[in-house]
Amino acid sequence: MEASIAKPTNYLNATHGAASWFLTKDHKRIALLYLISVSIFFLMGGVFASLIRLELLTPAGDFVSSETYNKFFTMHGVMMVFFFLIPSIPATLGNFLVPMMIGAKDLAFPRINLLSWYIYLVGGLMAVSAMVMGGVDTGWTFYTPYSTAVSNTHVVMTGVGIFIAGFSSILTGFNFIVTIHTMRAPGMTWMRLPLFIWAHYAASLIMIMGTPVIAVTLLMVVLERVLHFGFFDPTRGGDPVLYQHLFWFYSHPAVYIMVLPGMGVISELIAGFSRKPVFGYSFVAVSSLGIAFVGFLVWGHHMFTSSQSIYAGLIFSFLSYLVAIPSAIKVFNWTATLYKGSISWESPMLYAMGFIGLFTIGGLTGLFLSAIGLDLHLHDGYFVVAHFHYVMVGGTLLAYLGGLHFWWPKITGKLYYEPFAKVSAVIVFVGFNLTFFPQFILGYMGMPRRYHQYPEIDGWQVLNVLSTAGASILALGVILPAFYLTYSWFKGPPAGPNPWGVTGLEWETASPPPTANFEETPIVTRPPYAFTNEDAHV
Amino acid sequence: MSEVHAALADHGHEHHPRLQHHFDSLEQQLYASTFGMWVFLVTEVLFFGGLFMAYIVYRIWYPDMFVHASSHLSVPLGTFNTAVLIGSSLTMAYAVNAAQRGARPREQVIWLFGTMVLGAIFLGVKVIEYMDKITHHLVPGPNFHFEDPAYQATAQIYYSLYFALTGLHASHMIVGMVILAILAYKAAKGQFTAEWYTPVEIMGLYWHFVDLVWIFLFPLLYLIGGAH
Amino acid sequence: MLSYLPFFPPQGSTHAASVDALYVFFVAVTAFFSVLIATLIIVFAVRFRRRSPDEVGAPIHGSLVLELTWTFIPLVIAMVMFVWGASLYFQITTPPSNAMEVYVVGKRWMWKAQHVTGQREINELHVPVGQPVKLIIGSEDVLHAYWVPAFRMKMDAVPGRTTTMWFEASKAGTYQLFCAEYCGMSHSRMIGMVTALEPAAFQTWLAGGKSTGTMADLGAKVFTDLGCSTCHMDSAQGRGPSLKGVFGSQVTLASGDKITADEAYVRESILTPTAKMVAGFPPLMPTFQGVVSEEQIAQLTAYVKSLATAPAAPGAGTPAPAPGGAPAAGTTQAAAH
Amino acid sequence: MSGHIIGNRFTYFLVFIALMVGTAVTVAVTYIHLGWLNLPLALAIATTKAVLVIMFFMHLKDHPKLIKVTFAAAFFFFAILVAHTLSDYLSREGHGMQTYPASGLVANP
Numbered sequence A: 001m002e003a004s005i006a007k008p009t010n011y012l013n014a015t016h017g018a019a020s021w022f023l024t025k026d027h028k029r030i031a032l033l034y035l036i037s038v039s040i041f042f043l044m045g046g047v048f049a050s051l052i053r054l055e056l057l058t059p060a061g062d063f064v065s066s067e068t069y070n071k072f073f074t075m076h077g078v079m080m081v082f083f084f085l086i087p088s089i090p091a092t093l094g095n096f097l098v099p100m101m102i103g104a105k106d107l108a109f110p111r112i113n114l115l116s117w118y119i120y121l122v123g124g125l126m127a128v129s130a131m132v133m134g135g136v137d138t139g140w141t142f143y144t145p146y147s148t149a150v151s152n153t154h155v156v157m158t159g160v161g162i163f164i165a166g167f168s169s170i171l172t173g174f175n176f177i178v179t180i181h182t183m184r185a186p187g188m189t190w191m192r193l194p195l196f197i198w199a200h201y202a203a204s205l206i207m208i209m210g211t212p213v214i215a216v217t218l219l220m221v222v223l224e225r226v227l228h229f230g231f232f233d234p235t236r237g238g239d240p241v242l243y244q245h246l247f248w249f250y251s252h253p254a255v256y257i258m259v260l261p262g263m264g265v266i267s268e269l270i271a272g273f274s275r276k277p278v279f280g281y282s283f284v285a286v287s288s289l290g291i292a293f294v295g296f297l298v299w300g301h302h303m304f305t306s307s308q309s310i311y312a313g314l315i316f317s318f319l320s321y322l323v324a325i326p327s328a329i330k331v332f333n334w335t336a337t338l339y340k341g342s343i344s345w346e347s348p349m350l351y352a353m354g355f356i357g358l359f360t361i362g363g364l365t366g367l368f369l370s371a372i373g374l375d376l377h378l379h380d381g382y383f384v385v386a387h388f389h390y391v392m393v394g395g396t397l398l399a400y401l402g403g404l405h406f407w408w409p410k411i412t413g414k415l416y417y418e419p420f421a422k423v424s425a426v427i428v429f430v431g432f433n434l435t436f437f438p439q440f441i442l443g444y445m446g447m448p449r450r451y452h453q454y455p456e457i458d459g460w461q462v463l464n465v466l467s468t469a470g471a472s473i474l475a476l477g478v479i480l481p482a483f484y485l486t487y488s489w490f491k492g493p494p495a496g497p498n499p500w501g502v503t504g505l506e507w508e509t510a511s512p513p514p515t516a517n518f519e520e521t522p523i524v525t526r527p528p529y530a531f532t533n534e535d536a537h538v
Numbered sequence B: 001m002s003e004v005h006a007a008l009a010d011h012g013h014e015h016h017p018r019l020q021h022h023f024d025s026l027e028q029q030l031y032a033s034t035f036g037m038w039v040f041l042v043t044e045v046l047f048f049g050g051l052f053m054a055y056i057v058y059r060i061w062y063p064d065m066f067v068h069a070s071s072h073l074s075v076p077l078g079t080f081n082t083a084v085l086i087g088s089s090l091t092m093a094y095a096v097n098a099a100q101r102g103a104r105p106r107e108q109v110i111w112l113f114g115t116m117v118l119g120a121i122f123l124g125v126k127v128i129e130y131m132d133k134i135t136h137h138l139v140p141g142p143n144f145h146f147e148d149p150a151y152q153a154t155a156q157i158y159y160s161l162y163f164a165l166t167g168l169h170a171s172h173m174i175v176g177m178v179i180l181a182i183l184a185y186k187a188a189k190g191q192f193t194a195e196w197y198t199p200v201e202i203m204g205l206y207w208h209f210v211d212l213v214w215i216f217l218f219p220l221l222y223l224i225g226g227a228h
Numbered sequence C: 001m002l003s004y005l006p007f008f009p010p011q012g013s014t015h016a017a018s019v020d021a022l023y024v025f026f027v028a029v030t031a032f033f034s035v036l037i038a039t040l041i042i043v044f045a046v047r048f049r050r051r052s053p054d055e056v057g058a059p060i061h062g063s064l065v066l067e068l069t070w071t072f073i074p075l076v077i078a079m080v081m082f083v084w085g086a087s088l089y090f091q092i093t094t095p096p097s098n099a100m101e102v103y104v105v106g107k108r109w110m111w112k113a114q115h116v117t118g119q120r121e122i123n124e125l126h127v128p129v130g131q132p133v134k135l136i137i138g139s140e141d142v143l144h145a146y147w148v149p150a151f152r153m154k155m156d157a158v159p160g161r162t163t164t165m166w167f168e169a170s171k172a173g174t175y176q177l178f179c180a181e182y183c184g185m186s187h188s189r190m191i192g193m194v195t196a197l198e199p200a201a202f203q204t205w206l207a208g209g210k211s212t213g214t215m216a217d218l219g220a221k222v223f224t225d226l227g228c229s230t231c232h233m234d235s236a237q238g239r240g241p242s243l244k245g246v247f248g249s250q251v252t253l254a255s256g257d258k259i260t261a262d263e264a265y266v267r268e269s270i271l272t273p274t275a276k277m278v279a280g281f282p283p284l285m286p287t288f289q290g291v292v293s294e295e296q297i298a299q300l301t302a303y304v305k306s307l308a309t310a311p312a313a314p315g316a317g318t319p320a321p322a323p324g325g326a327p328a329a330g331t332t333q334a335a336a337h
Numbered sequence D: 001m002s003g004h005i006i007g008n009r010f011t012y013f014l015v016f017i018a019l020m021v022g023t024a025v026t027v028a029v030t031y032i033h034l035g036w037l038n039l040p041l042a043l044a045i046a047t048t049k050a051v052l053v054i055m056f057f058m059h060l061k062d063h064p065k066l067i068k069v070t071f072a073a074a075f076f077f078f079a080i081l082v083a084h085t086l087s088d089y090l091s092r093e094g095h096g097m098q099t100y101p102a103s104g105l106v107a108n109p
């Protein structure tokens, strides 16, 4: 950071030196620490993705050995899920914005917030060192008994890394919940909260209710591997399927940890770029809680072929259809918000529109998988891979990129070069569809996932080549922002407090904001997204 | 909640040295800490919950094995430890109470220290019990040996659960004792007054929670086979 | 019906058409909503694009009628999806009682199959067309899953438990077999072929295939070798109950409960004899855990089944037995990679 | 409002006595053969003791509703975990019980 002269102090230039960053208690600086670290993990995960796609270019397993390939997809999944996607929006944008949006000076527990970053870092370093020492090959799901009794890779190191990182997620969720409950500015009632806050509140609930269970489950795996305990060991009468129950009790809700904050971002973007209140505010707000709650009841839909009882399968299938309803409500309300809006086509809005379309496809293909009769065919095939990349990449990653662009001027005080941003949004969209759409077809045709080589069946290679080609385009699209955003930080024109002309407390303070966020505690008198005076009186 | 916030905003002008800059008042700060601790305890319930889930499944599957395997636990020692832990909850409650009343540092330290002593006794007994299991080859793994061959395999599940549950519980106590030591030190320096005693109060919640877990572990692990 | 279209695997079983039909329905719903949403977004975004920098949108806050509409329509569609998916599930997971049984064991990294008549195969499976086939699946090590895309069916092989899946091949041909549950290094090479043969051709195959005797015969041998016969005699003199007529019957347990003796019960009796004690007998039977292999359990089960006096217990129907005395040999046909 | 909740030392002592009595009772009933009743009884006593600790030592009874709901939610979500998992285990085909494989797994190298 160059010393900026004669500028108003803000959170970036208020103090200097490494210690002022690594020991900071300012949620905004911690958000930036997180931003840098999750980006690194995303790039690592992305490199593994590229290697996966290279291997699958040809049917034969000719690029790397099967052991290596197995490590590639495992570490891709682990990095992307636990070290990128779960912390991505909450720990960066959420950390930055939750206090600002509710008019608070900081999160309730700033020191714990910093601690959560260090915990994340320790967990991440353990996962990375496991990777450097030779990697892990169990798949990101760590199914027993392979993970406990058979794999001879670094399961323990990775497992402990995830265990530790889990606590950082718990602490973030915990901090958000307490903050949202106790630190709202005068006048900031629940029904005046921006939808971003509702979404983060709902996601935080999952973080505190679900994450401890995955932590203890991984602990059991580690105990079983290291001390030869027997929780899931079938040779001693244990049940490998019990592991799956415990794993998915967290990991299904976790997919909503991944997508809910993204949905929060989308609500802000849609409202901001149509200059209009979100249609059906209370429905969108409450549907977040609905998703979080019902999300806890459906985990068995990952286990339809696991030998789980057919009755349990039916219940899980039924509830999976219920969880689709709040998502549907959101999609329709966002679309309706556009009606009679004043819509500007700026890059964050492009991401938001992409999100709605791709999440719809991703979500609806989730419904294929919840139909038990159909899942017996689709399970563990590329259809599943396509489904979750549509929701996680087409959904959350797009929301993350959109949000990053939207709040970038607030975070850095600088404007990036918009045409670049537009182009890269389009590249991401095109590359993404080219990568993952063919995988739906491959999946229905029967290509199993986690396959290092595949038989030469009509059309399979063609579809895989398309997918790899798409992945290269996608890689270009996601790497571009790293360049022009960084450039803008140093050389971009100043943004001013509210470059987009939108509402929200965070836009009422300077860009970048002062350390205490606001000159004076704001007093809230209107609902969110009140663009006209008429909006202000509901 | 925000109503608190609003109400407090008006008269939140006292500047207690303990008030962190991002809170408006000590009340708000105390409320956030207390609420935060309860939220933390929620995560603890679910943390132990995963293990309890495994316990439930296997208890349903192997009821007889549980009876046989648990017969190697010492009910007198378990009962003794339960009493010790309940006693430590009482001393902890008195420690909080002493801080709240702004009692003399000496009194605060006595109760905190008493809690630590009882905790140490509990852990000491736990060590004796663990040693006993080790010498009798009741640690799951290749050296496990159970006198009834019919349960040689499945009894390892019981002991896995036993060690995991009690081990996790004991590690919570160790953490608790470290914090107690820090609090005792601070109390000795007279840092806790009737105005500000949040750490002691929070710690009390934690300690009682650990007691709570044990209240369930005791009958579920020790008191299975009594009638047989 | 759709097998000639691209993007579909061949339809090799009677399930395939119904699964495809459900799939087409889902594709249609997905296409409908995706196109609807995409169209609305584009139309609105163009039609209501911002025309001046200070323009704001219309103050519209919502509409209860619309909210209810887009709650209930998706709910109804979702319920149709659920009911259709669930009924299909029941249909394709409940084996008809005349299903022919084949034992399949997953082992890193091969699929071993053994027919009731004794033929063994590795990474291959021969089945007759037009005859329901029930696979009884076990695993010797980790999780695997038996997946034949042409049959639209898959089932996990779970160590410690037997699982079942059934299908009826509808067309002769060879179909891909995959291991769908990740199982380590050569997961992607744990593949093979399922060959569906016309019934006559299947009989020829059975006759030509090298059988080591029927599974029940093999089981009888294991029964003597492991000393089961020392306790389980035909008469009442044995220390254990006579196993005649046990399979498929109601067994009264020491606890007073009655249960039907099925495959899982036999398996459990061998591996955890103390779990379910037969009334009137002491807990004498040792566990054979670690002594018998997964395959031997299958053979013992087949043997115990054959002792059932009833004219074949339900689910035990077998095709015409292979001619006795077929040349003995180990496993048949080597794996085709 | 949470404010300052200051407990009564005598109440604490009474609770302590009640917990001790509960402990004695729960040990005693284990030695009375009640068949299936033993387990629910033990759990009932444990729950009673737990409620005493939560309400009096931890003062949940004096805390605002938000905190009560929060803590109750933990048990609610645990109940979801148990109920849904058991929906599988209690309705499995066969005997709801499993038997373990004949040969051991490949040892962990």
Ligand code: HEA
Pocket: A141, A255, A256, A258, A259, A301, A302, A320, A321, A323, A324, A325, A327, A328, A329, A331, A359, A360, A361, A362, A363, A364, A365, A366, A367, A368, A369, A370, A371, A375, A378, A379, A380, A384, A387, A388, A391, A392, A395, A396, C029, C033, C037, C073, C074, C075, C077, C078
């Ligand atoms: C962000 C992550 C995310 C999200 C949001 C979702 C959302 C959903 N997922 Fe997905 N899923 C994953 C990530 C995610 N999933 C991952 C990572 C896996 C694989 C894990 C692994 O095995 O490695 C997986 C796997 C997976 C499976 C298991 C497949 C298998 O292994 O066999 C199933 C099965 O039911 C499923 C279902 C669903 C459903 C019903 C939703 C619903 O929430 C979707 C709801 C949304 C909509 C329905 C769209 C909007 C609605 C409309 C536009 C209106 C029209 C609606 C109707 C007509 C009802 N998912």
Ligand code: HEA
Pocket: A042, A043, A045, A046, A047, A049, A050, A052, A053, A073, A074, A076, A077, A078, A080, A081, A084, A085, A138, A139, A140, A141, A385, A389, A392, A393, A397, A435, A448, A449, A450, A451, A452, A471, A474, A475, A476, A478, A479
């Ligand atoms: C957040 C979650 C997330 C994200 C963002 C992604 C992103 C991508 N994923 Fe991944 N994926 C998962 C989560 C995710 N994935 C999970 C959970 C699994 C399951 C794992 C398992 O089975 O256990 C999986 C599995 C998976 C598979 C299946 C492997 C298999 O089953 O055998 C494939 C195959 O195509 C794939 C591809 C991709 C691609 C092309 C991207 C692209 O979007 C990535 C784009 C980004 C980049 C490319 C980074 C840019 C970096 C550079 C440009 C640097 C360039 C440098 C070099 C190339 C040296 N993923």
Ligand code: CUA
Pocket: C106, C108, C109, C143, C144, C145, C179, C180, C181, C182, C183, C184, C187, C188, C190
């Ligand atoms: Cu066997 Cu994968």
Ligand SMILES: [Cu+2]
Pocket: A251, A252, A255, A298, A299, A301, A302
């Ligand atoms: Cu799921």
